[in-house]
Amino acid sequence: LEIADILVEKNAKIVVVACNTASSLALPKLEKHLPVAVTGVIRPGARAAVAATRNDHIGVIGTRATIKSGAYERELRALNPDVRVSARACPLLVPLIEEAWLNDELTDRVIVRYLEPLVREGIDTLVLGCTHYPLLIDALSRALGERVKLVDSARNCATAVQELLDRQQLRAPLGTSGGLEIALTDAPDNFLRVAREALQLEIGEVQLREVLHGAAKL
Numbered sequence: 304l305e306i307a308d309i310l311v312e313k314n315a316k317i318v319v320v321a322c323n324t325a326s327s328l329a330l331p332k333l334e335k336h337l338p339v340a341v342t343g344v345i346r347p348g349a350r351a352a353v354a355a356t357r358n359d360h361i362g363v364i365g366t367r368a369t370i371k372s373g374a375y376e377r378e379l380r381a382l383n384p385d386v387r388v389s390a391r392a393c394p395l396l397v398p399l400i401e402e403a404w405l406n407d408e409l410t411d412r413v414i415v416r417y418l419e420p421l422v423r424e425g426i427d428t429l430v431l432g433c434t435h436y437p438l439l440i441d442a443l444s445r446a447l448g449e450r451v452k453l454v455d456s457a458r459n460c461a462t463a464v465q466e467l468l469d470r471q472q473l474r475a476p477l478g479t480s481g482g483l484e485i486a487l488t489d490a491p492d493n494f495l496r497v498a499r500e501a502l503q504l505e506i507g508e509v510q511l512r513e514v515l516h517g518a519a520k521l
Contacts, residue, residue, distance in 0.1 A: 327374035348456025365432030403500035
């Protein structure tokens with residue numbers, strides 16, 4: 304809530320909870336607490352998966368907390384009561400991504416081990432229920448081939464935000480240039496390394512200062 308309040312103080316038009324775990328656990332509370340629109344990644348991802356599936360059998364991979372919450376199952380079945388959901392927690396994937404081991408033999412083996420049970424169960428669509436996972440899209444595609452449609456919940460969330468901005472007439476005029484401001488709740492070293500190695504993103508010099516209860520700001 305404190306982080307969201309900071310964003311509202313900075314005149315955010317919309318607050319995007321761009322994390323599946325946070326969306327599954329905190330979104331209802333944020334929607335009640337904030338005076339601006341709030342969206343997460345679960346609902347847009349679920350909608351895209353229901354539209355994509357051909358046999359109504361959808362797989363979901365995510366962190367232990369996201370899978371345990373059952374948020375995707377609830378959302379998918381609210382959209383299609385007949386859908387079958389096979390969910391699998393994949394706790395090793397985020398550490399592998401944060402080591403920037405995106406195209407590594409070890410990562411490939413871990414992915415195959417996680418996904419084999421879902422493929423055997425007959426899923427034809429797989430929701431990437433963690434916003435880290437699109438960085439593994441090549442490795443996931445190698446493991447699944449063309450048998451299974453991959454649904455990127457983060458990409459579908461971005462589309463939903465665009466539609467929400469248009470619907471509420473909040474989109475900035477064409478030609479308006481934006482800026483990037485990043486706040487962290489932990490030391491920036493690992494964040495900067497992942498940004499550089501996995502995202503090919505150069506942040507530049509980092510300055511930390513205290514924000515509320517010890518959050519760190521770039």
